[in-house]
Amino acid sequence: MKAHEYQARALLAEAGVPVPSSDVVDTVDEAVAAYGRIDGKVVVKAQVFAGGRGKAGFVKLCDSADAVRDAAQFMLGNRMVSPQTGPAGIAVKKLLIAAAVDIESEYYVAVVLDRAKRKPVVMVSREGGVEIEEVARTNPGAIVKRWLHPHLGLIDFQCAKLASALGFTDKGQLEAAQKVIRGLVKVFNDYDCSLAEINPLVRTPDGEILAIDAKMNFDDNALFRHKRLQEMFDPTEENPMELRAKEHDLSYIALDGNIGCLVNGAGLAMSTMDIIKLHGGEPANFLDVGGSVTAEGAIEAFRIILSDDKVKGVLVNIFGGIAKCDTIAEALIAAAKEIGFKIPVVVRLEGTNVERARELLEAAAIPQLVPASDLTDAAEKVCKEVA
Numbered sequence: 001m002k003a004h005e006y007q008a009r010a011l012l013a014e015a016g017v018p019v020p021s022s023d024v025v026d027t028v029d030e031a032v033a034a035y036g037r038i039d040g041k042v043v044v045k046a047q048v049f050a051g052g053r054g055k056a057g058f059v060k061l062c063d064s065a066d067a068v069r070d071a072a073q074f075m076l077g078n079r080m081v082s083p084q085t086g087p088a089g090i091a092v093k094k095l096l097i098a099a100a101v102d103i104e105s106e107y108y109v110a111v112v113l114d115r116a117k118r119k120p121v122v123m124v125s126r127e128g129g130v131e132i133e134e135v136a137r138t139n140p141g142a143i144v145k146r147w148l149h150p151h152l153g154l155i156d157f158q159c160a161k162l163a164s165a166l167g168f169t170d171k172g173q174l175e176a177a178q179k180v181i182r183g184l185v186k187v188f189n190d191y192d193c194s195l196a197e198i199n200p201l202v203r204t205p206d207g208e209i210l211a212i213d214a215k216m217n218f219d220d221n222a223l224f225r226h227k228r229l230q231e232m233f234d235p236t237e238e239n240p241m242e243l244r245a246k247e248h249d250l251s252y253i254a255l256d257g258n259i260g261c262l263v264n265g266a267g268l269a270m271s272t273m274d275i276i277k278l279h280g281g282e283p284a285n286f287l288d289v290g291g292s293v294t295a296e297g298a299i300e301a302f303r304i305i306l307s308d309d310k311v312k313g314v315l316v317n318i319f320g321g322i323a324k325c326d327t328i329a330e331a332l333i334a335a336a337k338e339i340g341f342k343i344p345v346v347v348r349l350e351g352t353n354v355e356r357a358r359e360l361l362e363a364a365a366i367p368q369l370v371p372a373s374d375l376t377d378a379a380e381k382v383c384k385e386v387a
């Protein structure tokens, strides 16, 4: 799960990180009213789950009610396109109206889970504000890292080192930077984040240290123990098909290719995608129906996969262990009747009740169904069908 900037700012503020005052609104009039409540300049910011807003024109400094009105109208009326959104862009439904700050310098501070080292890593850079991926690629030395011991967490000397790596020499500013780093680590730990990032952290000409943008991702498997995060969940920003799958206890991941994959088990999903790629195809998604799939679940899975126009062929790859092959076969037949297959569906079934499944499929005589003898055969056939 991701948080919006305004939500991330709230969590940071509670952890003691200084954040400028702000309001979140969803209409142009409310945006103008929010401007009236803030003293001085404001920054109007689209609240969407994608970065690169500044360059896309969706972060605007405004010093009058008219400027706020124009900015709000533009952002709520246009889809935002940035390198992180894809060409279709995303609709903006909420705006943050924040007190603007004068910036002397911009910094980057983040905590992410380092999966290779199996520890959180705190990363800081003096080159904040711009895309950090670019800095990592062209000037990796400009990012200073410290790994956190899983039990000891952030140790004082690490925190001091990170703050001085940001280039602060003034005692007050060093302490302020340490407070920010500690606060960010606290949020990361308290809320089971996989990422907690401030970009940029800024120093004002008065020497104040403030977080003016934040991004957070949370571990979905830990959401059950964070009521606060559950309340923050914004379904309108999620991929609708992934949401629909979740409602039916299916795991659906959207990808870029044109072959839909219906499988049971994450491991089988991975090998199915590998073998499709090996034969020159590209998966459009994978839908994992899980071990204990029901006929209804499997039919819903077909509905989800077939509702995606990108999908030009489907590979059904089921190993009948707990899930029985005849259940899947029945679901296939029911789905064919209900939805009507307009594209080829290659089927590879193996395991419990496979004989019965084959009989059912043969008797149903669905013209779009292409039986496959094994996984290689299935991959070859589906790649040929969509070529």
Ligand code: GDP
Pocket: 043, 045, 050, 051, 052, 053, 054, 055, 059, 061, 099, 100, 101, 102, 103, 106, 129, 130, 199, 200, 212, 213
């Ligand atoms: P992002 O592009 O989606 O990461 O959005 P940010 O919130 O990080 O804003 C992008 C850039 O806009 C920042 O790096 C700043 O340079 C600028 N910016 C954002 N807020 C303010 C502000 O309050 N004052 C000033 N002067 N610039 C700002």
Ligand code: MN
Pocket: 051, 129, 199, 200, 213, 214
């Ligand atoms: Mn930013």
